[in-house]
Amino acid sequence: MLYSEKVMDHFRHPRNLGKMEDADGIGEVGNAKCGDIMKMYIRVENDIITDVSFCTFGCGSAIASSSMATEMIKGKPVKEALALTNKAVAEALDGLPAHKMHCSVLAEEAVRAAVKDYYDKNGIAQEP
C-alpha cells in the first residue's frame, strides 16, 4: 500500500481540525509548487501549548501531517514545538511516500510560523 494506516486514519479523521478563535499565534504557510496551504493556530499558557488546531487546504498527506503535528505539540513547551521536524512527523505517521515528504515539511513550517507569530506578538526574542 502507498499510504500507511496511520496516514489514512489521520486523513479520514483529522485531529484538532478547525479555526481557533483568539489564538495566541497563527502561522500560515504554503507550497508554491502544489498550491497547498496550511494554517496552524496555537494557544499558549505559561510557555506550554495548551491548545492547537489547524486548517489545511491541500492533499491527503498534508492533512495527515498537520493532524499528526498538532497531536505531537499539544501540551508541550513552546521550545519543543519549535524543534519538531518534518521527519519526526513522517515517522510518527509510519512513513510517507518519498514524493510526499514535502507535505510534512508544510506541517513543520506551519508550527514554526505559529510560534514565531506568538513570539512576535508578545515581544519575545527568538533564539537563533
Ligand code: FES
Ligand atoms: Fe502539496 Fe501535499 S501535494 S502538500
